[in-house]
Amino acid sequence: MPLSALLAAASPPGTAGSLDEAAERAGNAAGWVEENWSTWLNTGLRIVLIAAIAIVLRYLIRRALTNLIDRMNRSAQAVAGTALGGLLVNAERRRQRSEAIGSVLRSVTSFMILGTAALMILGAFQINLAPLLASAGVAGVALGFGARNLVTDFLSGVFMILEDQYGVGDQIDAGVASGEVIEVGLRVTKLRGDNGEIWYVRNGEVKRIGNLSQGWSTAGVDVTVRPSEDLDLVRKAIAGAAETMTKEEPWSERLWGPVDVLGLDAVLLDSMTVRVTAKTMPGKSLGVERELRWRIKQALDSAGIRMVGVLPLQADPGSAADPTVGVAAPSAYASATSPQSLAATPIPPPNLTK
Numbered sequence: 001m002p003l004s005a006l007l008a009a010a011s012p013p014g015t016a017g018s019l020d021e022a023a024e025r026a027g028n029a030a031g032w033v034e035e036n037w038s039t040w041l042n043t044g045l046r047i048v049l050i051a052a053i054a055i056v057l058r059y060l061i062r063r064a065l066t067n068l069i070d071r072m073n074r075s076a077q078a079v080a081g082t083a084l085g086g087l088l089v090n091a092e093r094r095r096q097r098s099e100a101i102g103s104v105l106r107s108v109t110s111f112m113i114l115g116t117a118a119l120m121i122l123g124a125f126q127i128n129l130a131p132l133l134a135s136a137g138v139a140g141v142a143l144g145f146g147a148r149n150l151v152t153d154f155l156s157g158v159f160m161i162l163e164d165q166y167g168v169g170d171q172i173d174a175g176v177a178s179g180e181v182i183e184v185g186l187r188v189t190k191l192r193g194d195n196g197e198i199w200y201v202r203n204g205e206v207k208r209i210g211n212l213s214q215g216w217s218t219a220g221v222d223v224t225v226r227p228s229e230d231l232d233l234v235r236k237a238i239a240g241a242a243e244t245m246t247k248e249e250p251w252s253e254r255l256w257g258p259v260d261v262l263g264l265d266a267v268l269l270d271s272m273t274v275r276v277t278a279k280t281m282p283g284k285s286l287g288v289e290r291e292l293r294w295r296i297k298q299a300l301d302s303a304g305i306r307m308v309g310v311l312p313l314q315a316d317p318g319s320a321a322d323p324t325v326g327v328a329a330p331s332a333y334a335s336a337t338s339p340q341s342l343a344a345t346p347i348p349p350p351n352l353t354k
Helices: 003-010 013-080 083-088 091-124 130-146 148-162 231-246 285-302 339-344
Strands: 171-173 178-184 188-192 198-202 217-225 260-267 272-280
Touching: 013 091, 091 148, 148 178, 148 188, 217 231, 217 285, 231 260, 231 272, 231 285, 272 285
Parallel strands: none
Antiparallel strands: 171 178, 178 188, 188 198, 217 272, 260 272
């Protein structure tokens, strides 16, 4: 005898209908589960597979980027220990630049992988993604207009780092501020000014950058002497001082070329100017100029060549001094009868007693 018949016989007459309905509902639910369990299993396996692939792919890419950055830092540290590395490589600059680039790449990679995985999981649930993508686009446009300065700073910082426009230790002129770069960020660059102040410059506000620490610098010295001096003797004294300087430390490393005497830069009635230039290490031109002036002055003094503005010109001892040079011209007001004195005499007041 079926189970439903036994339950119907054992139950009161009023409950037979409800039991039949419950049994029918249970049968329908069991049939619906039996029909859809394969779809659920397929969807669950797809979601698990998508999440697993996304997590593994994100881990592998981030690890590869980290290893690449570590390798760049190790190579920079290895070169920095050599004599050539001190001129060409700044370890701190290389480290910050590589870390900044690695941070950007890791963030972009994580956003792309996890975002794509989230959209694929929503698609597995048969969710229409068109309204979601449209809403995200509108929100992105609104965020772009509201935070356009922040986005501008961030993008400018990314391109500054990728193009290696400047780095830690460089002396730059950013227009709004100038000084030595002490930190390079994706949004803000920190500069230390000449007086020790720290400038926080937003990357989006920088319209031009003058890097004084890349390539090479030029040291220029103007030597002003009297026009009566022998130019060949002046050139010989300057060349001798420059040659001695190029053979001594640390100037032999800071000078990247010979010191050139370009010739006369200006000729006046009381002076003539000789221009001297030299190619130097980046950022070392001021020190080279000071040392070059010092040595040129000593060389000119040893050769008996006087620079204009150093010692006053003395008169020829063979000529007699004019005693009237220091005497002032007589004044017209010294005589009481001169027309000038009479004109300056006050008019006497009228006699009011008469």
